[in-house]
Amino acid sequence: MCRALSRRLDPEELKEMGNEEYNNGRYAEAVALYERAILIDPEKASYWSNKAAALIGLGRLFDAVQEVKEAVRIDPHYLRAHQRLATLYLRLGEPEKAVNHYKLAKNEASRDDISRANTVQALISKCSEARKKKDWNSVIKESQFAIDTGADSAPQLYAYQAEALLMLSRQEDAEEAMTDAPKFETDASTKFFGPSSNAYQLSVRAQVDLAAGRFETAISLSQMAARIDPGSREISAAARKARSVGSARSMGNDLFKASKFEEATLAYGEGLNQDPHNAILLCNRAACRSKLGQWEKAIEDCNAALTLRPKYSKARLRRADCYAKLEKWEASIQDYEILVLEIPGDEKVRKALQEAKEHLRRHRGEDAKESVHDVIHITCEEQFHGAITSSGKHEDFHALKILLYCYILLAVISLMYQKMVNIVEQRSIATAESVISVPSIKLYMNGSNVKDIDGLDLTEGLDLKQLESFL
Known part of the structure; x- marks a missing residue:
């Protein structure tokens, strides 16, 4: 790179230097060298195609598509560029375009490449049909198969998965699915996939955030989705739900801070009327009920929250405390022992566990002493x-x-x-x-x-x- 900056080099020499950086995994340096070659000779298709390869290494797939499309424009018979563009389209979940460019790539693409693209196209169609029928297990199965077959950067497939998992009350799995999904800039994604597709992806992401308790982010994303596709009733309804649930949560939090626990219980209940499977609202209502001495009801809310989100430590901690209030020491200890593993190093949890064990020993000891006497x-x-x-x-x-x-x-x-x-x-x-x-x-x-x-x-x-x- 220093050599390129210190003196004027031939574009082919710059390309070779870029190739060397690319082969060593230094993609940003490779991009810079290819760009210098392009400045000198912008009509050389291989410079654009090689730059696209380096951008793929950096995860900048949309940019890579634009660069390799330029290579194809310059040289429509550039077979390797067609093959590269086809692979990008397949990864992004555009199998029809992938098939077209695999065919144009001729001997640079194999029959297996075309077959794989056709398979992804069939699987995406199956996902869409299964979603219409609310066959959520099939949606999960077919979308994962499509991702594994080559569409590993297709946001729509991850959105299909996350939505299906939410519908099956597998909230933590839905969150994991969206964590694995590719992250693209909103405007660029809308331009590439179209308003309807990108709005759907944003709406599902908002629903996952809502279930995870990220209320402000959920409201923002759902409103953005509604602006991108204002004609979708489904997306508009999801945006209204996010606003309503977020408002109920905010009101409940304010009332809780003011020690108005009965009113806060009702406020969280209003939110749960809109979103019965919101684990965060269930846990918050459990906190109110615990303050009111309604420990059995608080435990019921915690049970429901943990069914939805088994790793929800706050709900487990709250349930452990309620069990202790009811002197159900064995159940309390069981929850605290799980918490010690989930949040190691938490001194309050460790101390609470020790206290619960001590209470249990005393309880059993008194029973034993009565018999011994x-x-x-x-x-x-x-x-x-x-x-x-x-x-x-x-x-x-x-x-x-x-x-x-x-x-x-x-x-x-x-x-x-x-x-x-x-x-x-x-x-x-x-x-x-x-x-x-x-x-x-x-x-x-x-x-x-x-x-x-x-x-x-x-x-x-x-x-x-x-x-x-x-x-």
């Missing part, structure tokens, strides 16, 4: 048999049900130790046997108390040293 007197074999086979309030003796019947108390303790080791090492045994604690034991010899053994709460966790101390 019950006393049953066993002075003979019959009473021992009765205790370990009894049911009802003395649930702690479920721990003894895993023991063999013993006639000598020392043998009972020995077997208890062996089984308890298994329980400590394999918690699944305790779970299967519903073992939550071990009762206190008082040993008597000749009518005199010789040893007291305190009970154990297995819900708190237990290691072998504790067990040896117990025995």
